[in-house]
Amino acid sequence: xxxxxxxxxxxxxxxxxxxxxxxxxxxxxxxxxxxxxxxxxxxxxxxxxxxxxxxxxxxxxxxxxxxxxxxxxxxxxxxxxxxxxxxxxxxxxxxxxxxxxxxxxxxxxxxxxxxxxxxxxxxxxxxxxxxxxxxxxxxxxxxxxxxxxxxxxxxxxxxxxxxxxxxxxxxxxxxxxxxxxxxxxxxxxxxxxxxxxxxxxxxxxxxxxxxxxxxxxxxxxxxxxxxxxxxxxxxxxxxxxxxxxxxxxxxxxxxxxxxxxxxxxxxxxxxxxxxxxxxxxxxxxxxxxxxxxxxxxxxxxxxxxxxxxxxxxxxxxxxxxxxxxxxxxxxxxxxxxxxxxxxxxxxxxxxxxxxxxxxxxxxxxxxxxxxxxxxxxxxxxxxxxxxxxxxxxxxxxxxxxx
Numbered sequence: 487x488x489x490x491x492x493x494x495x496x497x498x499x500x501x502x503x504x505x506x507x508x509x510x511x512x513x514x515x516x517x518x519x520x521x522x523x524x525x526x527x528x529x530x531x532x533x534x535x536x537x538x539x540x541x542x543x544x545x546x547x548x549x550x551x552x553x554x555x556x557x558x559x560x561x562x563x564x565x566x567x568x569x570x571x572x573x574x575x576x577x578x579x580x581x582x583x584x585x586x587x588x589x590x591x592x593x594x595x596x597x598x599x600x601x602x603x604x605x606x607x608x609x610x611x612x613x614x615x616x617x618x619x620x621x622x623x624x625x626x627x628x629x630x631x632x633x634x635x636x637x638x639x640x641x642x643x644x645x646x647x648x649x650x651x652x653x654x655x656x657x658x659x660x661x662x663x664x665x666x667x668x669x670x671x672x673x674x675x676x677x678x679x680x681x682x683x684x685x686x687x688x689x690x691x692x693x694x695x696x697x698x699x700x701x702x703x704x705x706x707x708x709x710x711x712x713x714x715x716x717x718x719x720x721x722x723x724x725x726x727x728x729x730x731x732x733x734x735x736x737x738x739x740x741x742x743x744x745x746x747x748x749x750x751x752x753x754x755x756x757x758x759x760x761x762x763x764x765x766x767x768x769x770x771x772x773x774x775x776x777x778x779x780x781x782x783x784x785x786x787x788x789x790x791x792x793x794x795x796x797x798x799x800x801x802x803x804x805x806x807x808x809x810x811x812x813x814x815x816x817x818x819x820x821x822x823x824x825x826x827x828x829x830x831x832x833x834x835x836x837x838x839x840x841x842x843x844x845x846x847x848x849x850x851x852x853x854x855x856x857x858x859x860x861x862x863x864x865x866x867x868x869x870x871x872x873x874x875x876x877x878x879x880x881x882x883x884x885x886x887x888x
Contacts, residue, residue, distance in 0.1 A: 487649045491523035503660030509534075509546050510557050512664065516657050517548040525646045528637040532661055533574070537625030537669045537677060544665075555599055571598035573613045573629050577778075578694055584651075585613040588641055610641030612650060616658045624669060626791055647704040679744040680757070682819040693817060696809025701821070702757040702765040703806070704743065704850065706734055709752040709842075714793050726793060727751060733779040734797060741772035746820050752830075756821060762803060762852040762863035769801055770857055773843060773881075779798070800833025802846040804816040824872075831869040835878060839864050843881045 498519060507534065511793060517530040528550050528806050535543035545559040571577055573585050576597065586694055589604035589611050613633040632654055636642050642650075674683030676886075708714075708730055715723050731753065738755045747754040757772075759765040764808055776797060784794040804825030810817045832844050841864065864878045 487520075487523045487525055492649060492652060495519050495523060499653070499656045499660050499713050503663050506663065506667065509544070509661045509664045512657060512660050513546045513548050514557075515725060516653070517550075520653070521550065521648075521651070524635045525649055525865065527634060527640070528634075529635040531633050532629040533629075534661060534665050535626035535628065536665055536672075537627065538672055540627070542626055545662075568699055570596040571596070572864050573600070573611075573633070574615065575616045577613065578629075583615050583617075586642075586647070587611055589643075589843050590634075590639075594846070607637045608635040609639060610636045612642065612647060614650070614654055616655055618662070622662075623664070623730075627662070627665065627669075627712045627884070630662060632658070636838035642838060644737050646784060647666070649832075652851065660815075668805075679755075680748050681744040682741075682746060683843060686819055691810060691817065693741045693810050693812065696807040696822075697735060698805060698809070699758065699808050700762065700803070701808070702743075702769045702852075703802045703804065703821070703825055703835040704738065704757065704769055705752065705829045706797050707752040707794045709798055711795065714795060718793050722792060726795075729783055729787065730795065733783050736753075737776040737779060738774045740775055741768045743772055754826070755832075756806075756808075766801075766803065766849060766853040766858060768851070769849075780838055787875040796842055798833055798836035799843045800829045800831075800836070800845075801843070801849045802832055803849045803852050804828070828869065828876075829874055830874055832876075832878060835864075835867055837870070838867075839878075839880070841880045843882075847877045847879070850879045855877075 495516070499512070499516060502515060513530060513532050517527050521527050521857070527548075530548040531545060532544060533545045538649065538877070540562070541560040542563045543561055545558070545561065547555060547557055549555065577585055586599070588609065589600060590609040600611060611633065613629055613631070614636075615629055617629040618627070618633060634642075634650055636646075671683070671687065674686050677683075678686060679887065714726065718726065730751070730867045731748065734753050738745055738753070742759075743755045743757045745753060745755045757765040757768045776799075779794060784796075787794045802825055804823070806821040806823040806825050808821050810819055810824060812818050828846065832846055835844050836842060845861065846865065853861065860882045861879050862882050864880050866877045868875045
């Protein structure tokens, strides 16, 4: 590889990073361009930790032999048993930045996976660790790992190794940028919801900027939650909340809704659609899915002799303001308006009428006729903080008990 090749690959990495290429596209393009320039690569792997609620990081893989394998591997927080036998663990604990060995000569073959690479015909191995300064660390993302192999009988030559030493830090920076973008998307979606998160990422973060929208409003909470937490063991409360929140949120997301807030045991969500009947249909689909999940969940928890409960749900439709509310240095992306107050009051009536779901007259009026056949009136009720009494509805108990 000559100076011009180095410059061209470097320019490609920088441009691709600036263009927002994915980690997989960056690794694949990098390996292919290095290979075309004379670096005899047979395998390449890039690993970077992340900030995610379920997994710790991602590994990206490239190979030149046409054999199919997953290009992206997400790994969890539990360290595998062979981690302490890995080259990367060795580099981290010794403070090293580079490790190289000739696989065909049996050098340091006690490291995990090197024997496998040798048996697959690889002859030379180079591992690199590029550490981030403390100000550049987010979560567990504190360094960039990579390894590179060749199957050429004579191994890597000196110019090839030097080219990788020069170019891989640039690849590390580009992949770090892509991973940070992914982290930002994950964080806003996990904490704000998909739609609100996308709006924030698109730049709608100015205080007081809100859209007036019509939406179906969902407010749910757990039946007898206070009584359960008063009697349950302290270490049972969080698992209980997680189990039932997972059932509620999964049902909402599966039906196309967006969860905006978790308020203790309560969940505030919205369903938006160009046609209000579609939004109502989606909310009812989420409710039906939730009932199925709750049956399975309660059967499992009962078998484990853990506390069980059910969910009270209020459904309403109305106009709300959807956007940023708060102070200059602490904002919340949410919905506000009388309809939000009404749906929480409707949900609270479930306790009084001993029903698991209560719906407003406005919601029922917007519900598709085929769905309305299973809806029955509960009567008129005065809702606290709402000026006029309202007729509320529920699903036919035969439907809920079926």
